[in-house]
Amino acid sequence: MQRILSTCPHCGAGCGLYLLIERGEVIGVMPSAGHPVSRGTLCMRGWTSFQHLRRPERLEFPQARLNATLTRVPWDDALAFLVEGLERARLEHTGEAIGLWASGRLTNEELFLLRRIASEGLHTSAIRFDPSLHSLDRIPAAFLEGPKAACLEDIQAADLLLVLGDGLGEHHPQAASRLLKAMDQGKRGIVIAPRRDLLARPATLHLQVASPEDVLAGLVSGGEGSPESLPRLWGDARSRVLIYPLKSLPLPRELRLLAALERLAAEDGTKVLLLFPRANSRGAYRQRLESPRPGGPELKALLVVEEDPASWSPACREMLQGLAFLAALDLFPTETTETAQVVLPTASFAEKEGTLTNSEGRDQQLQPAVLPPGEARPEWVILAEVARRLGVREVGSTLEEIRSGMASQPLTPAPAGPAPEHAATAATGHTSLQHVPDRLGWMWLRDTVLRHTDDWQREHQDRWVEIHPEDAKQLALRPGWMVRVTGESGEFQARARVSDRVARGILITPHELLEGPVQLERAA
Amino acid sequence: MASRVQVIQQDAVSPWVDALMAAGTIIGPRRGPNGDPQLAPVHAVDELDLAYTHDLLPPTRYLLPPTEILFRFRAGDGLRLIPEYDDRRRIFFGIRSCDVKGIRYQEQFFRRDFPDVYFLTRLANATLVSLACTAPALPTCFCPCCDGGPLLKPGEGHDIQLTPLPGRYLVEADSEAGASLVARAPELFRDATAADLAERTEMLEGIDQRFSTTGYLSRGISKVTNDAVPEEVWEELAERCIHCGGCAYLCPFCTCFTVSDRSRDGQEGERFRRWDHCILAGFTREASGHNPRDQACEQFKRRFFHKLSYQYLQREGRPGCVGCGRCLTTCMTAVDMAAVLMRFRELTRKPKWGPPWAAKPRTSP
Numbered sequence: 001m002q003r004i005l006s007t008c009p010h011c012g013a014g015c016g017l018y019l020l021i022e023r024g025e026v027i028g029v030m031p032s033a034g035h036p037v038s039r040g041t042l043c044m045r046g047w048t049s050f051q052h053l054r055r056p057e058r059l060e061f062p063q064a065r066l067n068a069t070l071t072r073v074p075w076d077d078a079l080a081f082l083v084e085g086l087e088r089a090r091l092e093h094t095g096e097a098i099g100l101w102a103s104g105r106l107t108n109e110e111l112f113l114l115r116r117i118a119s120e121g122l123h124t125s126a127i128r129f130d131p132s133l134h135s136l137d138r139i140p141a142a143f144l145e146g147p148k149a150a151c152l153e154d155i156q157a158a159d160l161l162l163v164l165g166d167g168l169g170e171h172h173p174q175a176a177s178r179l180l181k182a183m184d185q186g187k188r189g190i191v192i193a194p195r196r197d198l199l200a201r202p203a204t205l206h207l208q209v210a211s212p213e214d215v216l217a218g219l220v221s222g223g224e225g226s227p228e229s230l231p232r233l234w235g236d237a238r239s240r241v242l243i244y245p246l247k248s249l250p251l252p253r254e255l256r257l258l259a260a261l262e263r264l265a266a267e268d269g270t271k272v273l274l275l276f277p278r279a280n281s282r283g284a285y286r287q288r289l290e291s292p293r294p295g296g297p298e299l300k301a302l303l304v305v306e307e308d309p310a311s312w313s314p315a316c317r318e319m320l321q322g323l324a325f326l327a328a329l330d331l332f333p334t335e336t337t338e339t340a341q342v343v344l345p346t347a348s349f350a351e352k353e354g355t356l357t358n359s360e361g362r363d364q365q366l367q368p369a370v371l372p373p374g375e376a377r378p379e380w381v382i383l384a385e386v387a388r389r390l391g392v393r394e395v396g397s398t399l400e401e402i403r404s405g406m407a408s409q410p411l412t413p414a415p416a417g418p419a420p421e422h423a424a425t426a427a428t429g430h431t432s433l434q435h436v437p438d439r440l441g442w443m444w445l446r447d448t449v450l451r452h453t454d455d456w457q458r459e460h461q462d463r464w465v466e467i468h469p470e471d472a473k474q475l476a477l478r479p480g481w482m483v484r485v486t487g488e489s490g491e492f493q494a495r496a497r498v499s500d501r502v503a504r505g506i507l508i509t510p511h512e513l514l515e516g517p518v519q520l521e522r523a524a
Numbered sequence: 525m526a527s528r529v530q531v532i533q534q535d536a537v538s539p540w541v542d543a544l545m546a547a548g549t550i551i552g553p554r555r556g557p558n559g560d561p562q563l564a565p566v567h568a569v570d571e572l573d574l575a576y577t578h579d580l581l582p583p584t585r586y587l588l589p590p591t592e593i594l595f596r597f598r599a600g601d602g603l604r605l606i607p608e609y610d611d612r613r614r615i616f617f618g619i620r621s622c623d624v625k626g627i628r629y630q631e632q633f634f635r636r637d638f639p640d641v642y643f644l645t646r647l648a649n650a651t652l653v654s655l656a657c658t659a660p661a662l663p664t665c666f667c668p669c670c671d672g673g674p675l676l677k678p679g680e681g682h683d684i685q686l687t688p689l690p691g692r693y694l695v696e697a698d699s700e701a702g703a704s705l706v707a708r709a710p711e712l713f714r715d716a717t718a719a720d721l722a723e724r725t726e727m728l729e730g731i732d733q734r735f736s737t738t739g740y741l742s743r744g745i746s747k748v749t750n751d752a753v754p755e756e757v758w759e760e761l762a763e764r765c766i767h768c769g770g771c772a773y774l775c776p777f778c779t780c781f782t783v784s785d786r787s788r789d790g791q792e793g794e795r796f797r798r799w800d801h802c803i804l805a806g807f808t809r810e811a812s813g814h815n816p817r818d819q820a821c822e823q824f825k826r827r828f829f830h831k832l833s834y835q836y837l838q839r840e841g842r843p844g845c846v847g848c849g850r851c852l853t854t855c856m857t858a859v860d861m862a863a864v865l866m867r868f869r870e871l872t873r874k875p876k877w878g879p880p881w882a883a884k885p886r887t888s889p
Contacts, residue, residue, distance in 0.1 A: 001586060005557045020590060028590025033580050033853060034558030040580055040853040043768045056788040169766045177856035198764045198857060458806035
């Protein structure tokens with residue numbers, strides 16, 4: 001059994017892990033004890049990160065839509081179709097007709113190549129890196145570099161820890177672990193979140209509210225509207241770390257929270273630790289274009305890399321179906337690849353080389369341990385070839401050459417902080433239940449790789465809604481029953497989890513489509 | 525096996541290992557990236573680092589790998605099954621006593637009822653050279669309180685035991701296989717003198733006291749067996765568990781696995797087994813919809829019942845923990861074996877949760 005040191009491909013923590021190799025296959029993974037992030041630990045995503053590699057449904061061959069069906073074609077033809085489709089859209093349409101959407105899982109080298117394809121090959125700025133993180137372009141740079149930027153180790157050093165959001169144990173376990181251990185040792189902690197999770201018990205104060213951004217805004221304005229003990233705990237501390245998992249609030253509220261954080265961080269001894277959702281979301285932030293455009297109605301052609309936008313919402317699916325040309329690069333068939341004209345099979349994290357930048361800004365290596373299945377290729381190999389065919393000059397054919405290009409190209413200057421925006425006030429319906437989506441839970445449930453990870457999938461096959469026992473009693477619901485949740489924009493069914501970890505009147509589910517007031521009833 | 529104690533000088537270990545390479549792959553301690561100690565194939569003797577602490581991955585994972593193919597199948601003219609056995613010769617050189625105990629427990633488990641040919645084939649081709657600990661390998665080790673070490677007595681399952689003394693090792697073969705390893709380079713060994721043995725006796729004096737964590741396992745066993753842990757405490761502990769699975773994957777005792785098939789077309793494929801974890805809900809999913817919170821607590825409880833309750837202790841002949849300390853490293857939320865036992869200890873010290881014996885005695889789940 002051989003061990004190859006690599007980096008976990010899932011969340012922004014970037015744990016160091018070993019791929020365990022036996023007879024040319026990854027048979028397991030284990031954490032590195034000496035790695036500064038993982039320190040001998042992994043979460044379920046990390047421990048199961050090898051399980052998708054040999055799934056039989058992996059895409060192995062390039063395909064193109066010939067006579068309305070996806071058909072296996074040689075690489076050369078598939079690349080020619082792809083380039084032709086994009087070029088045609090560029091020639092036939094004006095404006096931002098071509099879009100590029102790329103997952104925050106891609107390596108820095110791959111994101112850099114996409115950036116060059118967009119700006120030098122296609123002359124478009126309709127580019128979205130880590131498209132599920134809507135606030136990507138608006139993150140204040142001061143939280144990432146400089147005296148206000150915290151890293152995981154700062155948690156141990158601060159007097160006061162302020163956690164904004166719940167579910168860190170599940171979504172950001174490395175941060176949760178450090179917070180939990182610090183609070184176990186008597187460090188003061190404040191948790192502002194609608195659900196009582198594992199950090200709420202040892203915390204000095206748990207504010208069980210659904211809108212942490214309002215509490216922060218109150219704190220900024222001198223403690224107005226926040227419980228008495230909050231300004232006192234805040235004022236008593238000499239050094240503070242504020243921790244916020246990005247993407248856990250809808251965009252306008254997230255921007256409002258970031259603006260409040262900026263004001264609070266201006267105080268001495270206060271640092272902010274932003275937790276990025278994906279393995280390379282922070283790299284995506286660094287590689288993003290200065291003024292990217294999300295791609296609107298004028299979009300005619302789209303290249304999607306390891307994302308499944310067709311599954312995001314019915315509107316998004318419709319938009320994709322209306323495109324003149326859609327190409328998708330992925331490991332697995334998705335709703336998006338089903339719609340695409342060209343589908344190219346890519347290599348998994350254990351099958352390619354590259355760097356990922358974690359939430360703290362640490363650049364870490366992926367190491368190729370095994371070969372990709374069939375004819376699948378690493379994204380950087382595919383993207384370099386696409387760039388060359390689109391006329392991008394001096395792309396480079398090895399990772400070293402691509403990296404040297406990265407070093408010579410200046411990155412986007414840091415943007416000014418987010419403009420304070422008004423929160424979209426949740427409509428107050430007559431229903432007593434307010435739906436608070438677990439947005440990160442939703443992201444992981446929709447993750448194209450985790451959906452093909454045996455044990456993770458087994459543990460997350462049930463959709464759930466969590467409600468307070470009193471609410472359950474009132475609605476005559478029992479734990480484990482299937483319920484129907486109906487909101488303004490649709491409905492879904494899930495199994496009821498009844499627990500007093502959520503406040504009364506609140507309902508939490510890993511589902512981001514319905515927000516605000518909802519009706520709940522037993523499903524037939 | 526008559527215990528004849530021999531001595532090998534420190535600088536003679538390399539030539540000895542060199543001579544052993546012909547007998548099989550040497551799986552020995554090496555230093556990996558990030559300073560991580562690893563039990564891995566040793567290709568050159570100078571890679572060997574016997575002053576290592578602990579490999580986070582127990583050597584049992586060579587015998588019960590994280591994933592292994594059991595057989596390949598092919599449909600066609602009748603179904604053909606092509607089993608895969610791993611009969612490569614391996615010499616585990618310098619593994620810790622606790623891991624030898626783990627291997628022997630797993631052997632007992634895999635011999636019971638339906639002998640597991642995959643595990644037993646690997647074990648039959650393995651020779652175990654253990655390295656006694658004269659001090660805790662890691663600060664988190666607690667083997668003396670759960671009969672896991674720090675050194676082995678004759679008949680405890682090793683083929684040879686090495687005991688470090690200044691500048692040399694005492695060598696005790698405990699099986700024919702062990703003696704044959706010495707016989708590969710007999711000129712490197714001499715018989716131990718009375719002075720060597722006296723030095724060992726002196727060194728072993730009070731060795732248990734060198735381990736910081738002492739006799740709390742027995743108290744944990746009594747608490748769990750008598751069901752004297754209040755439900756709230758189990759809940760408090762279970763609530764912290766994030767179900768990563770690490771404690772089970774890295775436990776030299778744990779044998780949970782799941783069997784699956786993998787096939788592209790249903791005509792040809794393979795059956796494999798992969799490590800699994802009793803704390804995961806899907807491992808023992810029930811058809812009805814339980815309240816997942818209670819369920820999570822029950823699963824957490826069951827894991828510790830299996831490791832600590834007298835019912836299992838009687839069946840296995842020992843508690844389900846060898847004190848290697850790996851779960852202390854790999855648990856992100858401090859609900860590892862030691863943390864749980866410490867929490868139980870608090871029950872008697874501070875009756876913060878009400879008198880535990882107020883809880884009605886019940887049978888274990």
